[in-house]
Amino acid sequence: MLQPGQYLKQRPHFIVEAEIGGGGFGVTFKAKHRDLNFPVVIKTPNSRLQKDANYPKYVKGFRKEGRILAEITQNHHPNIVRIIDFFEEDNLPCLVMDFVKGENLYNLIQAQGILSEQVAIDYIKQIAQALSICHQQGIIHRDAHPGNMILRENSNTVVLIDFGLAGNINSQSINQNGNLAFAPWEQMLETEKLPTLDIYTLAASLFYLVTGDTPISSLARKMTNRDLIPPKELNSRISEKLNHAIIKGLELEPQNRPQTMQEWVGLFPRAGDDEVELKSDVGMDYRKLQNYLKAGNWKEADEQTRRVMLAVAKREKEGYLDTNSIDNFPCADLRTIDQLWVKYSNGKFGFSVQKRIYQSFGGTREYDEIWEKFGDKVGWREGGSWLYYKDITFDIKAPEGHLPVGWALFLEKICLFRSSWSVWSLSRRDL
Structure with a gap:
């Protein structure tokens, strides 16, 4: 594991400042380029994995997916965190990414309240387009919830961060649950990961952005037959079309969801779909x-x-x-x-x-x-x-x-x- 204050032997211009996140697959650290004084994020495999029999496969997958993401982001894709370096420090693989300055959407909603339908759709469409590119390259994010979506400071661009790299490697040491409030039930199983997994997570994220609440967990729905509360019951101002799109993305069984991001986004309301009801409490004509x-x-x-x-x-x-x-x-x-x-x-x-x-x-x-x-x-x-x-x-x-x-x-x-x-x-x- 990297330690705060550590200078990296393979990249001595980087100094580790603090651990900023961790999960079943990896741990992320904020670091700084000593000479240029700009921040970066370094991701490494979780230390628990090193004792796992599948660790060599995990490292191989970590490298492979890091290389694919680097190719995707080499032209500075606006909605995917950019990969800028890869090296090994004492046999520990280290993936270096841009540090995205801004607020994650989970905290933004907690602090400022729900988003308008149009703004929420715009943010989610940015992430859906980014995930669609990743899916075409065989990468499933597995954790595309609002906490991993950063609204870049002083802009309307949302950046997807913290890919669960090499998450398709089966391992008893890896917690594959992700964020349970946004995860489909099949994510708990050691099965092949498909785009429908990210579609569910993104639909749950959109649910949160327009209601300020999370949907009933997929596991509770699966095990106890609880019904999903439609988002329109929590926010009556969202359109029927958006309500339908969210519900379809949150279908319990993956085969019942849209099978691609393009198919799911195609369910979103478009300009002109719904007329604004010209309500007035004082009889004003609009x-x-x-x-x-x-x-x-x-x-x-x-x-x-x-x-x-x-x-x-x-x-x-x-x-x-x-x-x-x-x-x-x-x-x-x-x-x-x-x-x-x-x-x-x-x-x-x-x-x-x-x-x-x-x-x-x-x-x-x-x-x-x-x-x-x-x-x-x-x-x-x-x-x-x-x-x-x-x-x-x-x-x-x-x-x-x-x-x-x-x-x-x-x-x-x-x-x-x-x-x-x-x-x-x-x-x-x-x-």
């Missing part, structure tokens, strides 16, 4: 806003959003929304406006998108530094200065979260105090 968004008339839609929000809050005279009016803005109306923006921008614009970005910076009422970071991220600031409303980009090519903007800016000159309170208040609402 058809004009819907028509503007459907036609891609982003500026007209932004101005209409401002008009309807002021009318709903009865703030037309004041011309802006204060914290109290956003705190008490009718839930049905807030969700309708958000869902319209999310739907017709394919998940790029909307309150829930802005909320996620604001919270990613630790958004609180203490707005100064965080509000500036938020403004930079969504494109409301350039060169350290806030934009006038006339300089806003009313185009689908604008940065994520750029629109709607009129509800927050309101005036020709930005009022930072009102705007930051508005975003902070919005970030506390359930969207």
Whole structure:
């Protein structure tokens, strides 16, 4: 086993800093390049395996799969952690990978709450595409749960990490259970691993992202005949099509699941599949806003959003929304406006998108530094200065979260105090 503080004889430029994870197959360590001062992750086989009769086969598989992953990631695949080196330290195989800076999706949900349907689908589709490439090369991840998906810092890219390398080698010393909350029951058996295993785990991950809960374990369903609770019972706002896709991925028997990632992702809802129900608690008509968004008339839609929000809050005279009016803005109306923006921008614009970005910076009422970071991220600031409303980009090519903007800016000159309170208040609402 590697030890914190250890300099590696075969790669003396690396110093081991700390153990950051371990499982039945391997142990991961954070290390640092001494000269260049950048972090890496080093993965080694679990020490318990060295006494196993199949250890030589495991090492051979470790090398082989590491080589395949290196080939897959040599062009910097955005959604798979990059392999950058392989060596043996005192007969201990060591696989060196990039250290991905960011938050894993499990912790993100615990801290910030569930994701919108469109954002959750986007994240899972990134991982599904990465796994599809791995499956074509004969690699099954076996543990693709939210804890192994890192949302790269200051981006919307999700990176899959911690492959259970050489996990197809049968061994009594290896715990093959993975994360039980996300694992299919057949993962407990020493049988051939198929893509349907990763499909189940990814479906369970998507269940978690949109409900904040994990599905009833497959083992409990298998042994005690417990029924799966559909995700829509826990979150009524998700579409029927997404509910169906998750349930199909969580079929108890592997032969009843979609057999490839492409087949499973094909069950996901697409833009235009489901019309937004134009609900309002105060009788507001949202058809004009819907028509503007459907036609891609982003500026007209932004101005209409401002008009309807002021009318709903009865703030037309004041011309802006204060914290109290956003705190008490009718839930049905807030969700309708958000869902319209999310739907017709394919998940790029909307309150829930802005909320996620604001919270990613630790958004609180203490707005100064965080509000500036938020403004930079969504494109409301350039060169350290806030934009006038006339300089806003009313185009689908604008940065994520750029629109709607009129509800927050309101005036020709930005009022930072009102705007930051508005975003902070919005970030506390359930969207």
